[in-house]
Amino acid sequence: MFTVKTAAEQVAAHLRNELQRGRWVGSMPGRDRLARELGVDGSTIERALGQLERDGLLESQGVGRRRLITLNQSGKRSKRILIVLYEPEDTSHYLVMELCRCLHAAGHETAFAPRSLTQLKHHPERVRKMIEAHPSEAWIVIAGPRPVLEMLAQMPRPGFALFGSISNLPLAGTGPDKIPAMREAIDSLHKNGHSRIVMLAQSIYNDRRLNKVQRVFLEELATRDLPGGESCLPVWDSTPEGLHQCLVALFKENPPTAILVDDWQLSYAVQNFLSRHKGDDYRRVVCICTDYHPCFKWCRPEVSYFYWKPAAVMRRVVRWANNVARGRRDFRQSPVKAKFVESEASLR
Structure with missing residues (x-):
């Protein structure tokens, strides 16, 4: 099967080969010099250099400064x-x-x-x-x-x-540093009248230690005089059956109005649970994923989530x-x- 590469992709492939050969050391030549040498316009060079940055071969040093070469040029590869x-x-x-x-x-x-x-x-x-x-x-x-x-x-x-x-x-x-995003999410939910906010986290392990994000979650609830404790950050068996049992238990007494989920796959499982149950207690629940996945952009209605680069x-x-x-x-x-x-x- 043949694939047609754009001009920028072809330039990026050429520059990658030159880097691996060790043609340049320390820093990359500037855009204008490369454009003159390769006979292409500056925007094509910029897109190619951007691709090499995303691949981890180059690192931007700011506007007007040459990019740092981060490719392993020592000739020694990690065995694995x-x-x-x-x-x-x-x-x-x-x-x-x-x-x-x-x-x-x-x-x-x-x-x-x-x-x-x-x-x-x-x-x-x-x-x-x-x-x-x-x-x-x-x-x-x-x-x-x-x-x-x-x-x-x-x-x-x-x-x-x-x-x-x-x-x-x-x-x-x-x-990702999720603490600022967590504070913003809880503040928004509280301002919009949510009175029972729950977080489902796979990352509560056998010793039940809380990580920084989970501690901030509980602190933000306490600051706003919202219910907290284990009822809002339940410990559950990290299996499909364990998730289902946890969700059933949450809705028996004082159902949540918002659920934060720390994994994008779990967020779909929670949404599936909510959609299969009738009644206002289930329909009114807002689900926020504290993870990120590109598939979120395809969701309608849109979902709320934490994003990082x-x-x-x-x-x-x-x-x-x-x-x-x-x-x-x-x-x-x-x-x-x-x-x-x-x-x-x-x-x-």
């Missing part, structure tokens, strides 16, 4: 970066596929761990042993619970936490991988600010 998924099905998640694409574009190899966090029951020691047994030089854990990350942070092998609670740990990582997350992961390939220690933690995207449905 092990990716530990949250669930086995996450191999098809758009972020995981984009993660692999960006790492491959930067010259790294990836492999999925033989078992996911859910398959290992989030057991820190089991996760550690699995990583140690794998012939990789570095690892990435996706949405790892705090106890797991505390264990892995002690390993000598370089690691990266993608979407996990890593504050005060000697471990590199990135993910996936490209910024990918750039940070690639930069860490490049540092590891160069033998550099990298423990930088770089959160990406999330914002609350509100639909008209949540204003009712």
Whole structure:
């Protein structure tokens, strides 16, 4: 099958090859110079350089300044970066596929761990042993619970936490900073008359520790004298049956008027539950997803959700991988600010 590439895609492919050959070191030539050299207009060059930024090969230094080359140019590739998924099905998640694409574009190899966090029951020691047994030089854990990350942070092998609670740990990582978005969402719900707000979180693990976002959720409820405690942040078995039982229990007494869900797939399951039940208690519920997925733009009526820039997350992961390939220690933690995207449905 033939695919026709745009001029910008062709230029990006050419520049990528030149970068991998080591033609430029440190910083990239400017747009005008590249346009003269390749005989194309500046806007085409800009789109091509933008693609290389999204792939993690370049990093913008601001308007009027040359882009920093972040591609691994040391000639040494990581043998393999092990990716530990949250669930086995996450191999098809758009972020995981984009993660692999960006790492491959930067010259790294990836492999999925033989078992996911859910398959290992989030057991820190089991996760550690699995990583140690794998012939990789570095690892990435996706949405790892705090106890797991505390264990892995002690390993000598370089690691990266993608979407996990890593504050005060000697471990590199990135993910959305959802605290400002959470404050904004609760404030909006309260102003619109919602008196019973519940959050369903898969990330309440066996030890029932709350993460920062969940603590802020409860603090925001308390500030407004709204019901709080475990009734608003229930602990439930992270299975389809467990979710159904939790939802049934929520509507037995004092039904919620708004439900926040921390996973985009769970948000569809909650919406399905609500649509299958009749009565005002179910119809009036506003569902907000504190996760993000591109499929939300296809929803009618529109849904409310927390949004962050996936490209910024990918750039940070690639930069860490490049540092590891160069033998550099990298423990930088770089959160990406999330914002609350509100639909008209949540204003009712």
